[in-house]
Amino acid sequence: MLDSWTQALVFLLLSFAVPIAMLVVGMVLRVRSRRKTSPIKHEIYECGEEPDGPAWIRFHPRYYVVALVFVLFDVEAAFLFPWALGIRDNGWLAIADMTLFLGILVIGWAYAVRKGAIQWQ
Amino acid sequence: MTWTDLAPLGVELILLAGALSLLIVDLILPPGDKRILGIGTLGVFLAGLLATWTLPLDGLALGGAYEGDAMGVFLKRVFLLSGALAVLAVQGHGPKAWPRRQGEYHQLILYSVLGMSLLSGVRDLILLAVAFELMGVPLYALAAWQKRDAGAAEGALKLYLTGAVSSAATLYGFSVLYGLSGSTRIADVAAAVSAHPSPLLALGATVAVAGMGFKLGVVPFHMWVPDTYEGSPTPFIAFLSVGPKAAGAAALVQLLLPGHGALLGTVMELFLVLSAASLVLATLMALPQSNVKRLLAFSGIGHMGILLMAIATGTVDGLASLLFYLLGYLFTNAGAFVVVHAIREDGGDDSIDSFNGLVHRSWFLSGAMLLFLLSLAGVPFVVGFWAKLFVFMAAWQAGFEWLVILGALVSVLSLFYYLRVAKAMFMGTTERRDEVPMHWSVRLAVSICLIAITGMGLYPNPFVAVAEAAAKAFLG
Amino acid sequence: MILDNPYLHALIVGLPLLAVALTVAGFGVFYERRFAAWIQLRRGPVWVGPQGIFQIVADALKMFQKEDLVPASADQAIFKLASWFPMFLALSLLAVVPMGAVEAEDGSWTAAWAVSSLDVGILWPLALGGLMVFPLWAAGWSSNNKYSLLSGMRMVAQGISYEIPMVLTAMVPVILAGSLSLDDIVTYQMNHGWFAVWPPGPGLVAFVIFFLTSLAEADRVPFDIPEAESEIVGGITIEYSGIRMGLFVLTEYAHTFVAAALTATLFLGGPHMPFSVGPAWMGVVWLLGKTLFLFFVIYWIRWTWLRYRADQLMDLAWRWLVPVSLGLVMLSAVWVQLMEGK
Numbered sequence: 004m005l006d007s008w009t010q011a012l013v014f015l016l017l018s019f020a021v022p023i024a025m026l027v028v029g030m031v032l033r034v035r036s037r038r039k040t041s042p043i044k045h046e047i048y049e050c051g052e053e054p055d056g057p058a059w060i061r062f063h064p065r066y067y068v069v070a071l072v073f074v075l076f077d078v079e080a081a082f083l084f085p086w087a088l089g090i091r092d093n094g095w096l097a098i099a100d101m102t103l104f105l106g107i108l109v110i111g112w113a114y115a116v117r118k119g120a121i122q123w124q
Numbered sequence: 125m126t127w128t129d130l131a132p133l134g135v136e137l138i139l140l141a142g143a144l145s146l147l148i149v150d151l152i153l154p155p156g157d158k159r160i161l162g163i164g165t166l167g168v169f170l171a172g173l174l175a176t177w178t179l180p181l182d183g184l185a186l187g188g189a190y191e192g193d194a195m196g197v198f199l200k201r202v203f204l205l206s207g208a209l210a211v212l213a214v215q216g217h218g219p220k221a222w223p224r225r226q227g228e229y230h231q232l233i234l235y236s237v238l239g240m241s242l243l244s245g246v247r248d249l250i251l252l253a254v255a256f257e258l259m260g261v262p263l264y265a266l267a268a269w270q271k272r273d274a275g276a277a278e279g280a281l282k283l284y285l286t287g288a289v290s291s292a293a294t295l296y297g298f299s300v301l302y303g304l305s306g307s308t309r310i311a312d313v314a315a316a317v318s319a320h321p322s323p324l325l326a327l328g329a330t331v332a333v334a335g336m337g338f339k340l341g342v343v344p345f346h347m348w349v350p351d352t353y354e355g356s357p358t359p360f361i362a363f364l365s366v367g368p369k370a371a372g373a374a375a376l377v378q379l380l381l382p383g384h385g386a387l388l389g390t391v392m393e394l395f396l397v398l399s400a401a402s403l404v405l406a407t408l409m410a411l412p413q414s415n416v417k418r419l420l421a422f423s424g425i426g427h428m429g430i431l432l433m434a435i436a437t438g439t440v441d442g443l444a445s446l447l448f449y450l451l452g453y454l455f456t457n458a459g460a461f462v463v464v465h466a467i468r469e470d471g472g473d474d475s476i477d478s479f480n481g482l483v484h485r486s487w488f489l490s491g492a493m494l495l496f497l498l499s500l501a502g503v504p505f506v507v508g509f510w511a512k513l514f515v516f517m518a519a520w521q522a523g524f525e526w527l528v529i530l531g532a533l534v535s536v537l538s539l540f541y542y543l544r545v546a547k548a549m550f551m552g553t554t555e556r557r558d559e560v561p562m563h564w565s566v567r568l569a570v571s572i573c574l575i576a577i578t579g580m581g582l583y584p585n586p587f588v589a590v591a592e593a594a595a596k597a598f599l600g
Numbered sequence: 601m602i603l604d605n606p607y608l609h610a611l612i613v614g615l616p617l618l619a620v621a622l623t624v625a626g627f628g629v630f631y632e633r634r635f636a637a638w639i640q641l642r643r644g645p646v647w648v649g650p651q652g653i654f655q656i657v658a659d660a661l662k663m664f665q666k667e668d669l670v671p672a673s674a675d676q677a678i679f680k681l682a683s684w685f686p687m688f689l690a691l692s693l694l695a696v697v698p699m700g701a702v703e704a705e706d707g708s709w710t711a712a713w714a715v716s717s718l719d720v721g722i723l724w725p726l727a728l729g730g731l732m733v734f735p736l737w738a739a740g741w742s743s744n745n746k747y748s749l750l751s752g753m754r755m756v757a758q759g760i761s762y763e764i765p766m767v768l769t770a771m772v773p774v775i776l777a778g779s780l781s782l783d784d785i786v787t788y789q790m791n792h793g794w795f796a797v798w799p800p801g802p803g804l805v806a807f808v809i810f811f812l813t814s815l816a817e818a819d820r821v822p823f824d825i826p827e828a829e830s831e832i833v834g835g836i837t838i839e840y841s842g843i844r845m846g847l848f849v850l851t852e853y854a855h856t857f858v859a860a861a862l863t864a865t866l867f868l869g870g871p872h873m874p875f876s877v878g879p880a881w882m883g884v885v886w887l888l889g890k891t892l893f894l895f896f897v898i899y900w901i902r903w904t905w906l907r908y909r910a911d912q913l914m915d916l917a918w919r920w921l922v923p924v925s926l927g928l929v930m931l932s933a934v935w936v937q938l939m940e941g942k
Contacts, residue, residue, distance in 0.1 A: 006606040010716035011695045011724065013610035017618055018691035022684035022847055029843030032664040045672035047745045048838055057673070058746045066757050069914070073760040076922065080767045083929065084723070087775045090933050091940060098933050105926055110144055112922065117151045121761075121918040123911030 068120045079108055132192035134179040135172045135200050136241050142168030143234040150227030158226045162215045165230040169208035169237075176200050188309070189248035194597035195447065196245035198590060199374050202450050203244070203367055207237040209458045209569055210363030213465055216563025217359065222269070229269070232262035233363060240371035246378050249298045249308040256294065259371055260287050260339065263364060267356045279355030282348035290338030290345070297332025300324060314383025317390065326390035333376065333391050340372040342428045343401040353421040358468055361417065362461035365424050370450045373431045377443065381599065385438035395436040400527060402429030403534045410541045416464050417474045419541060420457070423500055426538060427453060430531060434515045437522035443595035445514035448588055452499070452507035452580055459573025460496040463489055466566050476545055480552030486560040488567075490549045492574050497542040499577050502535045507580035514588070614715045617694055620888070624895070625853035630656045632853075632899050639903045663846035671744060671839050678742035683844035685735035690855040693725040696782045697861055701790060701871040701883035709790035711783045711870060713884070721781040722770055725862055729817060732855075733759040736836060739848075743839040751835025754825055754910060761917040762816035762823070765809055768925035772806040773866045775932045786870040794869040802931045807867035809925055811894070814859035816917075818852065821902040825910050860894035861887070 047054040082104070090097050115121060130137065146164050153160070175181075181192040181200075210233055218226050239258030246252040264287060268280030302308050304325050305316035317325050334345070341349040353361050380388040388395070402425055410422035434446035464474060466489055472478030483490040499508030512535060516528045580587055630645065630653065637644025646652040670679055700713030718724055733756045740752015773795050774780055777788035789795055796807040816823035827835035837848045864870060868890050871883030908916070 006609075007716045007718045009606040010610040010614075011718055013607055014614045014695040014715045015692050017610070017614050018694075019688050021618060021622065021691055022687040025687075025843055025847060026684055029664045029668065029846075032661075033842055034665055034667055036667065042672065044669060047671050047673060047743070048833075049746070050833065054673075054745075058744050058749045059741070060749075062753060066753055069757050069761060072918070073764065076764045077760075077767070080764065080771070083768075083771055084774070084780070087771050087929075087933070088778065088780065090775060090936050091778055095937060098930070098937060101933065102930065105930065107144060109923065109926065110147055112918075113151055114147060116919055121914050123914045 065123060072115050072120060075111065076108075079105075129185055129187075131179075132181050132183045132185040132190065132245070133242075134181055135175050135204070136238055138172050138175055139168060139234055139238045139241060142171065143231055143238065146234070147227065147231055150231075155224060157219060157223070159215070159219055161227050161230050162211060162218065165211045165234060166208060168234065169204050169211065172204045172241075173201060173208075176204070186248075186251065189251040190242065190245050191247050192245050193594075195443075195594040198447055198594040199244035199370065199450075200241050202370050202454055203237050203240040206363055206367035206370065206454050206458060207233050209454075209462070209573070210359050210367075212565050212572075213359040213362060213458075213462045213569040214357070215565035217357070217465070217469060221357075225269075229266070229360075232266050233360075236260075236262040236266075236363075237367065240367055240374075243371045243375050243378075246375070247310055249302060249310060249313070249379075252310075252375060252379065253291075253295055253298060256336075256339070256371075256375060257291060259368060260291070263287070263368060266360050267352050267364070269357050269360060270355065273355060275351070276355035279348070279352035283352045286338050286345065286348045290335040292335070293338070294332050294335030297328045297330070297335060300328030301332065304328065310379060311382050314386040317386040318383060321390070329380075329387050329390045330394055332379065333394065336372055336376055336379075337398060340369055340376075340428050340431070341425055342398050342432060343405045343425060346402070346406070346425045349425055350418045350421040353417045353424075354415060354474070358417070358461055358465035358474075362458040362465070365420070365457050365461060366454045369424070369428065369431070370454065373435065373446065373450065376435055377446070377598075380435065381438055381443070388436070388438050392436060395432055396524065396527060399429045399432035399436065400530055402426060402432065403531055407534045407537050407541075410538070413541070414476055415474050416476055416479065416545060417461075419476075419545070420460060420464070420500075423538065423542070424457065426534065427457075427500075430512065430515055433519050433524065433527055433531065436524065437518045439518060439522055440592070440595045440599050442515075442518040442522060443599060444588070444592040445511070445518045447591040447594055448584070449511040449515055451587060451591070452511040452577065455573040455576040455580075456496050456499040456506075456508055459492065459570055459577065460500065462566060462569045462573065463493045463496065466560060466562055466570070469563075469566075470560050476548050477552075479545055479548040481554030481556075482549040482552075482560075484554065484557060486562075489560055489562075489570070492570050493549060494546050495574060495577060497546055499581070501539040501542045503539070505578075505581050507577045507584065510581065510584045510588075610715055613699075613713060614695075617699070617715060618691060621691060621694060621854055621857055622850075624857050624892070625850050626656050626660070628853040628857065628895065629659065629849065632902075635899050636903050660846070663843050666842035666845075668844065669839075669841045674744045674839060675742035678738050679839070680844075682735045682739035682742060683840060683847055685738075686732060687847050687851040687854065689728055689732050689735070690851050690858055692728050693858045694861065696721050696724045697865050697870070697887075698783050698786050699871055699884045699887050700880055701786075701873065701886075702880050709787065709872065711786035711790065712880075713871075714783060717781065717783045719779075719781050721779075721783065721785070722774060722866075723780060725858075726767055726770060730763055732817065739840075740836040743836065745838050747832040747834075748836050748838050750832050751827055755819065755836065757910075758816055758819070758823060758825065758913055758917075761914060762813040762921070765917065765921035765925040766813035766817065768922070768929055769806040769810040769813070770866060771929050772802065772932045775929065775936055776803075778936070782865060782870075786865060786872065789869040790872045794867065794872070796867040799932070799935050802928050802935065803867065805924070806928050806932075807863070809921055809928070810867065811863050813921065814863055815856075815898060815901070816913075818855040818859050820852075820856055820898055822905045822908050823913060824907060825913060856898055857891065857895060860898065861891045863894055864890035 049055070086097060086101055146161055146168070149164065150158065150161055176197050181197055184191050211230060214229065218229060236259050239255045242251065242255035243259065246255060264280060264284045267283045268276060270276040301313050304322065305313040307313060338345040353365070356364070380391070406422045406426035406429065410419050410426070413419040413422060431446065431449065434442050434449060467478055468474060495506055499506035502508045502512040516531060520528050634644045634652065644652070645655040648654040648658050670676055695715045696718050698711035698714040702710045702712050704710065736755045737752040740748045740755065773785045776795060777785040779785060792798065795803040797803060819827060837845055840848060864887060871887040873882060873886050
């Protein structure tokens with residue numbers, strides 16, 4: 004049990020090392036300019052034009068609505084996992100319970116769809 | 125667990141099923157006139173009320189986290205009535221003012237009442253927190269209902285921020301209580317407090333009570349109240365100023381009183397200070413107000429002081445007086461706000477000046493408003509008098525003489541600002557002589573409140589008897 | 601046995617696994633170009649080495665050598681952090697995939713040779729994969745470029761929208777096998793049939809939806825609106841240069857490979873052989889074969905399909921995939937009750 008977590012963490016470190024190693028190799032191999040670099044090199048690329056103001060601006064609220072609906076369903080999925088493991092032991096009552104729970108959720112989903120919360124056009 | 129364990133939650137199930145079916149109806153109906161939703165919501169509330177008499181609601185549910193008893197039934201009736209009045213009064217206004225959001229208004233009120241209803245019998249800290257949030261979250265959205273209005277946005281934001289902070293405080297307090305007592309059951313917590321009193325437990329209880337104080341809007345947690353009242357639709361305020369306050373009081377009662385008031389003892393000083401501060405400051409701040417809604421808001425803060433006084437007694441008499449007070453306050457305050465709503469619909473702007481000469485335009489509204497104001501001030505022959513009297517008597521017996529004297533003085537002083545509105549209505553002048561137009565729903569709501577406050581004012585005995593029975597059932 | 605030491609086990613199983621994943625990802629970049637050329641009746645890169653197979657080496661050298669430019673007005677720290685984080689996340693998902701199949705005396709099969717046999721198995725890739733939106737959005741935001749920001753926002757919206765049906769369809773194998781552990785899920789499939797085939801219907805639909813949402817999570821066509829190069833100039837990678845840019849490209853292929861491997865594990869029986877021949881290590885070959893087949897299908901879709909519009913993407917996810925996957929969860933629960941319930 005603890006062993007499997009150790010293994011997983013070691014693998015996590017290994018996969019962590021891969022991009023780091025690539026960055027290090029890049030640091031060694033890459034070309035550096037000898038002269039002082041021009042500030043134009045460090046400009047933002049906007050298809051060749053000079054950048055017009057910063058990009059950190061206010062955004063369309065539809066993304067926010069999607070995030071809200073996502074949180075709702077993600078929490079619901081978190082509830083589903085323990086239930087999914089207990090189906091064999093809890094029998095039809097488990098299915099009836101979850102049908103009720105999901106039924107309420109589906110009504111909420113229908114509400115979001117019908118009121119255009121996720122309509123992007 | 126089986127399904128029959130849910131029997132004590134009959135009213136809640138009716139509310140939930142009704143809310144969900146109305147949501148489906150709202151989705152199926154084409155956009156446009158959706159009056160049917162308001163009527164359906166009223167039907168759900170009436171069905172819930174009927175169920176409080178017909179269904180067997182006593183007993184444990186949710187594995188012991190909820191217990192139905194006579195006090196719960198009494199409170200449920202108060203909550204259902206406050207929801208029903210708020211929905212009734214908006215029937216004329218809603219379809220005209222916000223035709224696309226009728227469904228949501230009724231839904232949110234239903235869910236909020238569902239949360240309150242669960243609060244009426246909590247025996248567990250977790251259910252208490254969850255039900256409190258279920259009650260509170262719809263209120264944030266409802267407070268921001270007039271979303272294009274800067275004042276409404278400000279009031280709603282204040283309500284939301286204080287609400288979020290107070291929820292956090294309440295939960296921190298609960299976690300301290302749980303950590304020190306090892307149980308989330310309120311009875312166990314109370315037992316642990318009496319067995320091993322510790323300053324940390326007192327700290328947990330204090331933080332939890334302070335969090336609930338935010339929701340109640342007692343001084344010094346009252347900043348949101350006037351702004352929210354001013355910016356929100358008035359029928360919703362008729363609900364917000366009554367239902368959630370009653371539910372907050374109910375939550376405090378169920379958290380603090382079990383186990384012979386063990387937890388109450390740890391926060392007694394805080395309670396008395398908050399009560400006195402609310403009584404005095406609210407009255408002083410209400411005096412200069414020129415807006416009726418703000419005036420009623422500060423008056424409501426003062427009334428919270430009296431509620432706290434009733435809870436602080438911790439006796440059967442005190443609890444019975446609290447329950448009776450809630451019932452009387454429900455009709456009085458809701459009625460007053462519905463009258464304000466009617467004046468607003470007529471083109472007024474909630475200022476006292478817009479009440480000028482109302483008697484020449486509608487003797488019904490001006491007479492009703494006068495009675496509501498007298499009841500708020502606590503003048504005999506309307507329910508407010510008995511309600512205050514019972515609370516003061518119970519508090520006197522419990523030994524809070526100074527607080528009672530303070531309350532009585534403040535009540536006299538409050539008569540002054542209530543009568544400013546009355547003076548405008550009866551002695552002010554106006555050019556207009558046209559009858560104030562009233563939707564049938566507003567007339568019905570005002571009439572119900574009027575009958576209730578005069579009926580209870582003239583013959584309070586049966587209601588007091590029910591409240592006493594309920595208090596005895598809870599305190600045993 | 602030497603593999604009893606968890607550190608050695610993770611190194612011995614993990615290093616070759618990472619090597620294979622990176623090789624496939626790198627080679628995939630080249631192979632995709634040849635494949636696209638083949639579909640479009642042109643030749644593609646054929647000059648570096650026989651049939652151009654050393655093209656990837658040339659590309660890599662070029663990437664390593666380029667100057668590391670960071671825009672002056674970007675949020676420097678986040679900009680740099682975001683460049684290597686996605687690769688780390690994409691590779692780490694592989695930790696729980698079992699790669700071997702062991703046959704017992706009585707003919708029953710057991711899954712083996714995962715880097716880690718976590719008992720919460722499936723939650724590992726779902727949780728770490730769910731983190732993927734953070735670095736991608738951070739990259740889009742910190743660049744201080746309008747196209748990048750648009751791309752980052754689209755990535756988050758798409759990522760979280762398709763995560764819901766992905767999690768829900770991943771629950772179908774969990775319900776059917778009665779365990780979160782990928783070892784148990786694969787073992788169950790070995791003895792009862794692949795989930796894409798059995799139970800008939802729900803399994804296949806869940807397989808298709810999971811595969812589609814994996815495409816969306818990896819931002820592959822037809823779900824590549826976040827980096828639509830004809831519209832927002834390549835999205836979050838605009839301001840990146842040199843090896844940081846290379847990391848993003850490689851990550852996309854690595855993520856695709858990992859998504860294919862997970863799909864093969866959850867629904868196609870992982871290392872299971874449909875007929876029992878060969879030694880246990882043949883399981884690895886089978887798993888790689890299935891993964892590469894799915895990898896190929898992803899290319900195939902990419903070069904034959906059109907890109908979805910942003911609103912069509914949202915519509916597909918929320919209006920169709922979410923309710924269908926909820927239905928699949930309930931259907932498989934009922935199936936389990938009917939077959940094995942008490």
